[in-house]
Amino acid sequence: MSALALSRRNLLISGGVGVGLVVGFALWPRRYAAGLNTAPGEHVMNGFLKIGEDGHVTVVVPQVELGHGVFTTHAQIIADELGADWRTVAVEAASAGPLYANGLLMREWDEGLGKSATARIVNGRAATMATGGSTSVRGFEGLLRDAGAAARALLCKAAAERWDADWQACDTHDGFVWRGDDKMRFGEVAAEAAKQRVPVGIVWRSGIANRLIGQELPRLDLPSKVDGSVNFAADIRLPDMVYAAISEGPAGDARLKSIDKAAALRVTGVTDVVETERWVAVAATNWWAANEGLRAAKPRFGVTGGLASDRGIVRALEAAFDTGTRLSALGDIGGAFAGADVLTQTYRVGLAPHATVETASVTVHIDANGVQVWTATQVPELAAQAAARALGLDADKVVVHPMMVGGSFGARYEIDLIGHAATLADRLKRPVQVIRSRSEEMRRDTFRPAAAARLAARVTAEGRIAALFAQIATPATLHELEARISGRETSDAAMASAKGKAEPAAILGAATPYDIPVHAIDHHAAMLGVPTGDWRGRAYGANSFFTECFIDEIAHTTGNDPFSVRMAMLGSKPRLAQCLTKVAERGGWQGGVQGSNQGLAVCAMAGSFIAVMAEAKIGDDGRVGVARLFAVADVGRIVNPGIVRSQIIGGLVFGMSAATGAQVSVRNGLAGPERYGDLRLPRMADCPKIEIELIVSGEEPGGAGELAVPPVAPAIANALFAATGVRYRRLPLIQDV
Numbered sequence: 001m002s003a004l005a006l007s008r009r010n011l012l013i014s015g016g017v018g019v020g021l022v023v024g025f026a027l028w029p030r031r032y033a034a035g036l037n038t039a040p041g042e043h044v045m046n047g048f049l050k051i052g053e054d055g056h057v058t059v060v061v062p063q064v065e066l067g068h069g070v071f072t073t074h075a076q077i078i079a080d081e082l083g084a085d086w087r088t089v090a091v092e093a094a095s096a097g098p099l100y101a102n103g104l105l106m107r108e109w110d111e112g113l114g115k116s117a118t119a120r121i122v123n124g125r126a127a128t129m130a131t132g133g134s135t136s137v138r139g140f141e142g143l144l145r146d147a148g149a150a151a152r153a154l155l156c157k158a159a160a161e162r163w164d165a166d167w168q169a170c171d172t173h174d175g176f177v178w179r180g181d182d183k184m185r186f187g188e189v190a191a192e193a194a195k196q197r198v199p200v201g202i203v204w205r206s207g208i209a210n211r212l213i214g215q216e217l218p219r220l221d222l223p224s225k226v227d228g229s230v231n232f233a234a235d236i237r238l239p240d241m242v243y244a245a246i247s248e249g250p251a252g253d254a255r256l257k258s259i260d261k262a263a264a265l266r267v268t269g270v271t272d273v274v275e276t277e278r279w280v281a282v283a284a285t286n287w288w289a290a291n292e293g294l295r296a297a298k299p300r301f302g303v304t305g306g307l308a309s310d311r312g313i314v315r316a317l318e319a320a321f322d323t324g325t326r327l328s329a330l331g332d333i334g335g336a337f338a339g340a341d342v343l344t345q346t347y348r349v350g351l352a353p354h355a356t357v358e359t360a361s362v363t364v365h366i367d368a369n370g371v372q373v374w375t376a377t378q379v380p381e382l383a384a385q386a387a388a389r390a391l392g393l394d395a396d397k398v399v400v401h402p403m404m405v406g407g408s409f410g411a412r413y414e415i416d417l418i419g420h421a422a423t424l425a426d427r428l429k430r431p432v433q434v435i436r437s438r439s440e441e442m443r444r445d446t447f448r449p450a451a452a453a454r455l456a457a458r459v460t461a462e463g464r465i466a467a468l469f470a471q472i473a474t475p476a477t478l479h480e481l482e483a484r485i486s487g488r489e490t491s492d493a494a495m496a497s498a499k500g501k502a503e504p505a506a507i508l509g510a511a512t513p514y515d516i517p518v519h520a521i522d523h524h525a526a527m528l529g530v531p532t533g534d535w536r537g538r539a540y541g542a543n544s545f546f547t548e549c550f551i552d553e554i555a556h557t558t559g560n561d562p563f564s565v566r567m568a569m570l571g572s573k574p575r576l577a578q579c580l581t582k583v584a585e586r587g588g589w590q591g592g593v594q595g596s597n598q599g600l601a602v603c604a605m606a607g608s609f610i611a612v613m614a615e616a617k618i619g620d621d622g623r624v625g626v627a628r629l630f631a632v633a634d635v636g637r638i639v640n641p642g643i644v645r646s647q648i649i650g651g652l653v654f655g656m657s658a659a660t661g662a663q664v665s666v667r668n669g670l671a672g673p674e675r676y677g678d679l680r681l682p683r684m685a686d687c688p689k690i691e692i693e694l695i696v697s698g699e700e701p702g703g704a705g706e707l708a709v710p711p712v713a714p715a716i717a718n719a720l721f722a723a724t725g726v727r728y729r730r731l732p733l734i735q736d737v
Contacts, residue, residue: 036060036095043194045154047099048147049078051194055175055187057084059091062100062140064131064378065221066405066412068705069643072219073137074144076639080212081148081205082155083172084186091220093402094129096380102130104139112478112505131378132410132534134606134703137639141701149205150198157199158192159184167199173210216642221404233361233403234435236374241363241431242271243287244424245294246417248279248444249301250308250669251530253492256280257302264297273297274427278490281424287435307669308529313351317452320473320526325502328511331518336458336467343557344456345550349542349731351528351664351671352448352535355657355679358406359441360414362421365431370397371422376405378412382485389487390419391426409654410534414446415485439674446484446491446533447664447671449475450526453510453546458518463560464568465551467518470510472543476525477532478505484531491531499527509543509710513576513604514551514569530666536654537709540605545731548601548714553727555592562592562600562718575699576604579611579632582693587613587630592722597627599718601711606703608635612652614715615688617723623680624660624733626688626716631708633692636699644704648692651708656688657681659713663732 036044041053050058059075071091079089094100106128152172159177160167162184169179176183205211224230248254261273264282269289274281280299284290306312363374364387371391377383377400384398405412421434436444451474458467476498483494502523510521535541555562563584570577580602583589590596602611615628629652638644661680665672673679717728728734 043190045151045194046147048144049082049151051151051186051190053187053190055085055088055185057082057089057175057186059089060094061091062094062129063102063136064093064376064380064402064405066131066378066408068136068647069219069221069640070131070136071221072217073639073643074140075220076212076215076217077137077141077144078148081145082152083174083210085175086212086217088175089220096129096384096400100129102128102135102139105130105133105135108133108135109478109482112503112508113482114502114504128379129381132413133538134705134707136705138607138701138703141639145204149202151193153199153202154193154196155186155189157196158189161192162189213639215640217640219643225404230404232358232406233363233374233376234358234433236363236433238363238365238431241433242283242285242428243290244281244283244421244432244434245287245291245437245440246279246281246420246434247294247299247440250303250443251492251671252307252669253304254278254301254669255304257300259297259299261297264293267293267296272428274424276423279420281420281434283424283428283432287433291437303669306529308666309668310666313450313528313530313666316526316528317348317450317473320524321452321454321471323500324471324522324524326520326522327502327504327507328521329519330516331467333467333469333518333520336518337456337469340458342456343459343554344454345553345729347453347455347546347549347729349451349545351450351530351532351666352658352662352731353442353445353664353679354407354409354411354535355662355676355681356407356409356411359436359438360411360417361433361435362418363431363433364418364421364425366391366422366425370399372399372401373418373422374401374403375418376403376408376412377415377418378408379415379485382487383415383418385487386415386418387422390422409536411445413481413485413534416491438676442672442674443670445671446481446531448535448541448658449477449532450528451542453543455546455550457550457554459554459558461558462568463555463558463565465514465516465554468512468516469519470507470521470546471524472507472510472521472546473524473526474506474539474542475528475532476501476503476506477534477539478503480531481533495527495529495531498525500525506539507543508538509540509603509605510547512547513573513602514566515572516569529669530671536651537706540603540706540710541655541658541713542731544601544603544710545713545717548711549717549729552592552599552714552718552721556721563589566600566602573604573609575634575695575697576602576609576611578695579609579634582632582695583611583613583630586632586693587691589613592718594722594725597719597723599715599720599722601715601718603707603711605707605710607700608633608702608704608707610634610648610707610711612708612711612715614712614719616716616719618720624716624720625686626656626660628689628691629656629712629715630691631693632695633704633707634695634697634699634702635704635707636697636702638694638697639701641694644694645692647704648708649690651706652690652712653682653687655709655712656716659716659731659733661732
């Protein structure tokens with residue numbers, strides 16, 4: 001059973017948006033046999049919704065549950081428009097298909113690559129199903145509301161026929177169709193409703209009565225996670241299945257040189273050793289034996305060319321400043337700087353791991369009917385293509401079951417392990433489950449890219465920036481990522497092909513939200529020698545650290561309050577200004593004076609806004625200690641406040657973890673540390689007091705999943721300056737001397 005087939009086990013037992021037109025539902029095909037399975041007595045209303053004759057409502061969710069609550073938010077949006085009783089709502093994962101494609105994410109990727117926004121459009125629909133980029137709500141809310149409103153109309157039409165009434169005189173709420181005091185349960189008319197045609201001109205719900213939107217409803221995915229009944233990728237068990245551990249070489253063009261196959265086979269439980277040119281795997285009756293066999297085999301790899309190292313990465317970033325491409329400009333930066341006093345500073349950000357609790361796991365079963373894959377993936381369609389390429393099949397022969405994800409932060413875009421697992425299942429002629437060890441997961445991570453920034457500003461006496469010049473040295477990570485996951489290139493070839501390519505995605509957040517009349521931003525594409533990939537917060541994470549620390553330095557250099565300097569430049573961003581004002585007022589801002597231990601930072605991304613105040617100091621052990629984080633966020637119209645609050649808290653802790661620990665070191669092409677504990681991630685005792693305030697807004701929904709990550713590190717760094725008088729200009733936070 002797939003882990004996402006939760007429709008029966010996730011039934012709950014607990015209990016002002018605008019108006020819009022539903023467009024296109026009447027023209028959509030009404031047959032979904034290929035994509036939706038139905039239980040006895042269950043009827044398909046549309047591609048996102050099924051209703052049972054017993055009254056249950058199953059929402060088909062097109063996004064993978066990464067722990068960000070999408071199973072609940074998507075169900076809540078549809079249930080609200082439908083007028084469902086929340087106690088009867090369940091969810092199931094959508095199968096891969098164009099109906100469920102994430103057009104917004106693909107458009108933003110194309111923009112980040114500097115490509116035409118129509119590059120991925122096929123027959124009027126974006127062609128890739130994907131989860132990420134803080135798009136789960138803002139990219140699907142309208143489509144989900146359309147689906148719920150269309151099904152509501154079908155139910156009303158079916159009930160109206162029984163009552164011999166006008167369907168437009170009917171409405172729905174609490175799981176009933178109503179006409180005055182008359183009512184009929186959804187289940188009573190589900191079969192008839194499924195046969196109706198969707199009328200033209202349906203409108204979304206308005207008003208505040210009988211609404212589910214905005215309520216802090218319990219999450220649908222949590223009960224099974226708490227009681228352990230949900231399956232993650234490593235929980236899959238199939239008849240005759242073997243378990244495999246895998247090892248690949250260092251970053252670069254690594255090839256297997258030698259292996260002690262006999263030593264591996266002597267380990268009790270080991271059944272097979274499979275060698276390829278680039279990797280080796282050991283299969284066994286249990287994963288522990290497989291991993292011990294792999295250790296005993298002692299695989300050795302050779303790499304063509306030099307091996308990546310920490311020093312090599314620093315040199316690569318410095319060398320990248322020799323050649324750059326201007327990607328954003330406003331006004332005449334040369335004229336603005338001519339004859340003026342200019343403040344300059346340099347900042348650096350190191351590699352950061354994803355460090356997910358769950359390491360990558362893939363199970364593959366091949367039989368006469370095709371291929372089945374169980375894995376945690378953000379891109380189910382691309383995962384199917386990876387398995388198909390490995391086996392020389394068409395992708396329509398592969399079915400991917402996207403499992404519940406035990407943390408991703410961008411890591412589960414990667415699909416290389418799926419191809420390896422498919423190859424193993426084909427060679428061994430039996431189902432195989434491949435799990436990466438923690439050390440292998442660290443070595444094979446596609447890190448947040450290292451970056452360096454040279455910033456220069458012309459500043460007024462009040463601390464306002466009249467002109468800003470930013471040079472950002474970092475890899476063309478989105479080019480690299482797309483080349484890997486599209487299957488066009490291997491990891492090392494993708495790094496090489498991204499060399500020298502300037503991309504707008506690399507400077508996200510460098511064009512600050514402030515009113516700066518003149519600016520210029522250059523991307524200096526660097527090749528680090530280690531693979532890089534998507535990371536929670538994307539390039540905003542590094543670039544917000546650069547700009548928000550620089551603004552703090554400017555404020556102190558000119559003798560101004562960092563809060564006042566920021567506020568003076570937010571005239572065109574009233575929503576962000578409100579966040580900053582509330583943080584200062586309610587957080588007890590003391591002006592950023594020495595000894596206050598307080599620092600500020602703001603961020604605007606994915607249609608949302610946030611301001612963060614941190615209180616931090618250096619502990620007796622020499623480590624950064626964060627005592628308090630206070631955040632005010634405006635994410636537009638909120639579906640579920642509890643989920644948004646959890647995402648903000650999670651982002652704050654994630655950003656703090658990368659700022660105060662999680663240091664990655666690269667030696668001889670291998671990244672470390674290999675052990676999770678050596679990352680020095682914060683424990684419960686290290687977590688600060690966290691306070692969150694959400695601004696009530698009628699604006700369109702923005703993203704919440706990544707929003708809190710970028711401002712945390714600069715807020716902490718600025719707080720450390722207020723506490724110690726020492727400026728920290730590197731991430732993880734290391735004192736510059």
